[in-house]
Amino acid sequence: MNALLEVSTIAKSFRGLKAVAEASFAVAQGDIVGLIGPNGAGKTTIFNLVAGVFAPDTGKIRFAGKRIDGLRPDQVCAAGIGRTFQIVKPFAGLSVLDNVIVGALERAPNVSAARKHAAEIVEKLGLSAKRELPASSLTLPDRKRLEVARALATRPQLLLLDEVMAGLTPAECDRMVEGFRDLNRAEGLTILLIEHVMRAVMALARHIVVLHHGEIISRGAPEEVVRDPAVLECYLGEEAEV
Amino acid sequence: MNRRAAVLLALLAMALLLLPQFADAYVLSVATLILYLAYTGQAWNVMMGFAGQLSLGHSLYVGVGAYASAALFFHYGIGPWAGIWLSILLCVLLGTAIGFLAFRFGISGVYFALLTIAFAEFTRIGFDHLDWTGGPGGLFLKVAQRDQIDLANFRGPPAMYYYAMLALAAGAFALCAWLLESRAGYYWQAIRENEEAAQALGINTFRWKMLAVAVSSAMTALSGVFFAFYYNNLFPEQIFHISRSIEIILGPIIGGIGTLFGPILGAAVLTVLADGITELLAAAGVEIPGVKQIFYGLVLLAVVMFLPHGIWPPLARKLGLAK
Numbered sequence: 001m002n003a004l005l006e007v008s009t010i011a012k013s014f015r016g017l018k019a020v021a022e023a024s025f026a027v028a029q030g031d032i033v034g035l036i037g038p039n040g041a042g043k044t045t046i047f048n049l050v051a052g053v054f055a056p057d058t059g060k061i062r063f064a065g066k067r068i069d070g071l072r073p074d075q076v077c078a079a080g081i082g083r084t085f086q087i088v089k090p091f092a093g094l095s096v097l098d099n100v101i102v103g104a105l106e107r108a109p110n111v112s113a114a115r116k117h118a119a120e121i122v123e124k125l126g127l128s129a130k131r132e133l134p135a136s137s138l139t140l141p142d143r144k145r146l147e148v149a150r151a152l153a154t155r156p157q158l159l160l161l162d163e164v165m166a167g168l169t170p171a172e173c174d175r176m177v178e179g180f181r182d183l184n185r186a187e188g189l190t191i192l193l194i195e196h197v198m199r200a201v202m203a204l205a206r207h208i209v210v211l212h213h214g215e216i217i218s219r220g221a222p223e224e225v226v227r228d229p230a231v232l233e234c235y236l237g238e239e240a241e242v
Numbered sequence: 243m244n245r246r247a248a249v250l251l252a253l254l255a256m257a258l259l260l261l262p263q264f265a266d267a268y269v270l271s272v273a274t275l276i277l278y279l280a281y282t283g284q285a286w287n288v289m290m291g292f293a294g295q296l297s298l299g300h301s302l303y304v305g306v307g308a309y310a311s312a313a314l315f316f317h318y319g320i321g322p323w324a325g326i327w328l329s330i331l332l333c334v335l336l337g338t339a340i341g342f343l344a345f346r347f348g349i350s351g352v353y354f355a356l357l358t359i360a361f362a363e364f365t366r367i368g369f370d371h372l373d374w375t376g377g378p379g380g381l382f383l384k385v386a387q388r389d390q391i392d393l394a395n396f397r398g399p400p401a402m403y404y405y406a407m408l409a410l411a412a413g414a415f416a417l418c419a420w421l422l423e424s425r426a427g428y429y430w431q432a433i434r435e436n437e438e439a440a441q442a443l444g445i446n447t448f449r450w451k452m453l454a455v456a457v458s459s460a461m462t463a464l465s466g467v468f469f470a471f472y473y474n475n476l477f478p479e480q481i482f483h484i485s486r487s488i489e490i491i492l493g494p495i496i497g498g499i500g501t502l503f504g505p506i507l508g509a510a511v512l513t514v515l516a517d518g519i520t521e522l523l524a525a526a527g528v529e530i531p532g533v534k535q536i537f538y539g540l541v542l543l544a545v546v547m548f549l550p551h552g553i554w555p556p557l558a559r560k561l562g563l564a565k
Contacts (some may be wrong), residue, residue, distance in 0.1 A: 051442065077444035085442070091435035093500075102432040105425055106444035114428075154444055 003080075004029040004190050005061075005158055008117070010059030011214075012045055019045040021214040022059070032184055032191045034222070036198075038234060042214040043194045044086060047160055050053065050192075051083045052076035054168030064157065077106060082156030084147035086194070088164045090135035097122055097131040099146055105155030116152055125149045125179070141172050152183070156193065159183075162192040163198040177203045199212075202226075210234075258408055258429045259320050262401040270400050276513045281512075283318060283493035284414040285461035289389040290491070291500035291515030292427060293454035294434025295341075296351070299358030302485035303459045305331040309464025311446070312383055313375050315471075318357055322396045329463040336361065337459030342450045350437075366482030380477040383470065403472050410464060415524045419502055422459070429557070430454055434500075485543065492538060494555055496545045498552025507554050512541065 012020045020042040027033045035043050049056050050063075052073040061069040068076055077083075082103075091099050098119035101111070108114035122131050125145045130138065135146060144164050151159060161180075165173045177200055183189045183234040195201045201208065201222065208225040210218040218228045225231055248434040261273055282304065289295045310332050311325030340361050344354045370378045391398035396406070406473060421427050429450045434463055441447050480486070497508025516534045549556060 002452055072446075073441040074444045075443060083442050084438065089436045089439035091432050091439065092463045093435050094431055098428065098431075101438070102428050102445075103443045108510065111425060121519075150439075150443060199374065 002029050004031075004064060006060075006194065007046070007050070008060045008062075008190050010046075010049055010056040010061060012042075012049055012054060017048040018214050020049065020056075023094075023211070023216050024059075025209045025216060025219065027190060030184070030188050032193070032206050033205055034181070034201040034208045035192060035211060035217060036196075036201060037192045038207060040059055040213075042212055043212075044162060046211070047083065047162055047192075047194060050076070051081065051160060065135055066128050073161065077154055077156075080155075080157040081160060082151035082154045082158070082162040083163055084144075084151050084162055086144040088140075088172040090138070090146055092108050092136035094135060094136065094139070095132050096135055096146060099135050100149045100153045104110055104151040114153075118149075118211035121149050121153050125152075140167050141169075144168065144214040145176075148179075156189070158190045158192065161195070162189060163194055163196060165195055166199040168197075170199065173200050174203075176200070185220070188201055244563065246561070248421040250561070250563070255412070257360055259408075261345040268399060270404055272513060272517055274400065274403070274404045274407050276474070277404070278465065278515060279490070279493050279509035280506040281407065281411040282462060282490045283497070283509055285465065286490050287326050287413070287494045287505050288418065288421070288461065289298075289454050289501065291494060292434065293430035293451055294437075295451060295454060296355040297358040297458070298355045298484070298487050298554070299360070299362030300458075300462055300490045301361035301461035301482050301484065302336060302491070304444070304466040304469060304476070305365065305369070305476075305481040305484065306332050306336060307410050307463030308470035308481055309369065309375050309381065309466070310463075311467040312381055312470035312476055316381060316383060317374075322471055323393050323394070326464065326467050328468050330460045333459040333463035333466075333534050334367075334456050337455040338452055339484075341455035345451050359487070362482055362484065362487060364406075366478045369478035369482065378478060382476075383474040385474050390455045405470070407468060409470065414461060415506070417461075417503060426450065426453060431500075443539050461518070461546055466519055481498065492542060494552075496541060496552060498554035500553065501554045501558075503558070504554040506551050507557070508552065511553065512538065515541065 005011045005027040006028065008024050009022045010020060011018070012023055023046060033034060035046065037043055048054050049069070051062055052068070052071045052075065055070040060067060063079055063081060066079065070080055071079070080225065097118055100122055101114045104114035104118040105111070113229060122128055127145055127149060130142065135143070138146060165176060168176065179180065179189060181204065183218055184191060193205065205222055208219065208222050209216055210225060210231050211232045217234065218225050262270055263391050282381050287295060289297050296346055307329035310329040311322050314320040314325040314328060315322065340357060343349070369375060375381050375458065389399060391402055432443065432445060432451065433447050433450060437447055459460065467479070492512055493508035494505040495508065496512060497513055506550030516537055519537050520534060523530065545552065
């Protein structure tokens with residue numbers, strides 16, 4: 001498999017604090033990769049580096065063969081990467097459908113084409129009944145779904161999911177996992193996710209990268225990673241007893 | 243827009259078109275002022291209501307637009323139809339210069355508002371020292387012959403100015419309605435609601451905010467041209483004054499920021515009530531200076547407390563016009 005996203009030895013410090021140190025990993029076309037690690041490990045920083053919120057201090061990020069480090073977030077989106085935010089950022093005053101139309105306009109020639117595409121995605125994410133409601137009226141699980149819908153509407157090749165399962169009930173979480181599996185299978189969507197909910201990571205990810213203090217300490221298939229002593233020590237110690 | 247809204251809009255348009263047939267000079271002047279404030283409020287609304295960029299210095303564009311056209315007419319006899327383009331050009335240059343400074347260097351929110359005030363203020367001081375436009379003593383245009391229409395030089399009877407302002411207000415309404423349904427409208431509202439999320443969805447926020455400023459300042463330039471040829475006198479201390487900027491934004495705030503009817507409704511409510519109260523007090527023999535300002539303050543207070551989204555949104559729901 002070809003690497004769609006290739007992160008090589010990127011580093012980022014904030015006022016002398018190393019958030020990410022020399023991290024390298026790749027996400028193959030069509031893969032689902034989970035990025036895990038304790039709080040403060042640098043997961044969201046890596047996301048922000050890929051998504052163009054910050055430029056890395058050193059290192060390179062390649063997407064579909066082209067350098068994307070240093071691009072602005074809108075240019076990264078145009079290159080084919082969609083993202084969600086850990087703390088949801090809906091356009092609160094706009095309707096659910098209008099939220100998704102904003103995303104769909106990225107690749108649509110005009111508003112009516114965007115509306116059609118957005119309506120399909122809203123349907124797929126199970127938000128049809130609420131499409132005319134203002135986004136501010138949605139519950140948290142629906143807001144998370146809206147984040148995903150908006151990002152999907154930009155027709156990404158790679159979707160970055162930042163803790164979209166947090167705060168969902170196990171049943172909602174399973175439904176969301178099923179939805180992403182479908183997207184991955186049916187449309188070949190590549191996914192990189194940060195997730196704290198192990199139930200979701202284990203069910204969804206085919207590969208896992210473990211981050212600790214800004215460094216990658218383990219990587220591999222989910223069942224290998226959870227048995228890695230280094231991972232157990234820093235992060236999964238209690239889980240492994242189960 | 244639903245059918246009910248279309249019918250009401252048609253009735254409103256008809257009433258406005260026929261108004262000069264029935265109104266006396268006073269009513270016509272009040273109606274012209276309402277349309278002027280509605281139009282200018284609509285222009286401001288593009289920046290704040292649609293794109294979320296708070297300008298407290300829109301008197302800058304009114305003033306520069308007014309002075310540019312008036313000075314061309316005064317010095318060279320060049321009529322406003324040509325002068326308009328200079329006014330628009332200067333205002334767009336100023337607007338985009340402010341926008342560039344703010345948006346490139348991450349100045350937003352209150353600090354952006356302060357920047358807009360600063361530009362309006364130092365332009366006011368600049369014009370105070372500009373002899374070419376009469377400095378603090380003002381610039382005076384020859385008062386129009388009120389009985390004949392000279393369209394080329396935009397001189398004529400009050401009804402001509404009324405219709406000109408009506409055309410501008412209607413044009414601004416149509417333009418804004420179209421913009422809201424366009425890509426620009428969606429992008430502006432996304433930026434207003436959450437700029438970071440907007441950027442993550444592929445929106446070049448810098449470029450679209452610049453467009454909002456350009457559209458808004460160009461529209462406001464026309465307010466200035468109208469002002470100059472309607473009132474025939476311009477003083478830096480008046481036209482650039484911050485109270486003028488506040489006057490522009492009160493209509494949309496009271497009517498409903500970000501809505502199409504808000505600026506129109508707000509301008510009508512404020513002007514009619516303020517003029518009404520002045521008349522009423524005069525009839526009662528009370529002469530208190532500043533009563534209009536106190537009244538503005540009270541209305542603003544009441545609206546902010548009880549109708550934080552303005553008068554229009556709840557009214558639209560009541561009339562069954564909300565979509």
